[in-house]
Amino acid sequence: MHIIESGNVAAAYGVKLARAQVIAAYPITPQTPLTEKLSEFVEAGELQAEYIPVESEHSALAVCIAASSAGARSFTATSANGLLYMSEQVHWAAGARLPIVMCVVNRGVGAPWTIWNDHQDSISQRDAGWIQVYACDHQQIVDTVIQAFYLAEAVSIPVMVCYDGYLLSHTYMPFEVPEAVQVDRFLPPFKPAYALDPKQPANLNTVTLPDVRPDIRGDLAPGYMEIRHYLHADLRQAIGKVAEIDARFKDAFGRGGFPYVEPYRSDDADFIAVALGSLAYQLRDVVDMLREEGVKAGVCGIRLYRPFPDEAVVDALAHVKGIAVFEKALSYGNEGALCGDIKAALYHGDSRPVVRNYIVGLGGRDIRTVDLLASLRSFCTAPDHETDTTQWIGLKL
């Protein structure tokens, strides 16, 4: 069924179709309509789930952690300072290996207050041990939410589905809502790898010592360092799983095929613009205009950000002359986090394209296609011209 709705409603349909069993969330702009829609679904009996209103984001994720530990498929959603308020639990959910799915409706982080879009919120949580996927349009939002539950449960690692506040969350566009029977075939009911059982009492995530310790049978139980090593190793393993799940999804629904990076006119490109989220689609217009001017430019949208798909990124980018990384976030005092990741991925290659970092749209600053065009054109005509420092687009000093 095709409908015209907002990105938040697309996410809500994904959660409904995935038959989430426990939803706990605290409303925050621009995520609010998503949780409102879910509470309507539950109230109307269209979704058989426990909807738990909480007093904070910290509690929202704490509820999901408890529910997931007890074997329930759990979902939450947040934005910006709400995500930061739950940050302790964000790290906890990953270390506890709970397959929770969370939508992060991307918004800038205070101070100063902003309710508008950028990526600083989810980027600041990139090292928490969650899988992070970015959606570029409403269809990707609903499809990614469904896949996220499958992925999280397959690898016992929580997944963040990130999409742009307002630009996607509050805009309307047509998308297909998958049929429930098909989704049920794709995503079977949650069979937890481990669930709390009163008949077999256990302490979960108990304090570890610096070294490994014997358990009650005298067998060696992993220490903190082993547990964290497994999380990292399993995240790296999950890269392959993402492609498998994407292929399964494509078989069932006919959509997908770009689990890691989504290229556009990049096969013969000399220059490639890289971005996360809806900005990657906006850059397609820029590249179309540059192509008309005779510049061989393309786009590479990064879909999977953590674990970072190094090999796919190198395959997509190593052959070009120049890479322009457009980012709505910064590792303050250094450069855009994505730009640093891309440079690191390219380090081992034979070729070393010029990499330029553009900072755009912080706190919802309008990202004008003409400004993107001017920046990318100047980069493509003289890639070595400017220094290696970050370039800010749309800055009014």
Added chain:
Amino acid sequence: MDHAIVTSRTSHSEPGPGDAGKTGSWRVRRPIIDLAICIPAKTNSMACFNCWLYCPDGVITRTLPPTIDYTYCKGCEICAEECPVGAIRMVEETELLIKDQ
């Protein structure tokens, strides 16, 4: 992922003696009960047992006389603090070690 993989990839403890190993090795001072002063030992009746009640590691028995399992006693001294007649004294493990040698 199956059960075993998750339990081996997280910190997971079951109730029972010995989780975290023989924690008696953490002890710096050892609680020793003077049975001539200890109320249940002295009166031969199931009375008091404050030490048993307060011990956070459950290593003191509710028996006549009460006993302490030094394999797991961490030497926290709560029993000595709570004993109403001062029957439990704390002795430096180093002293006992020297005495043993």
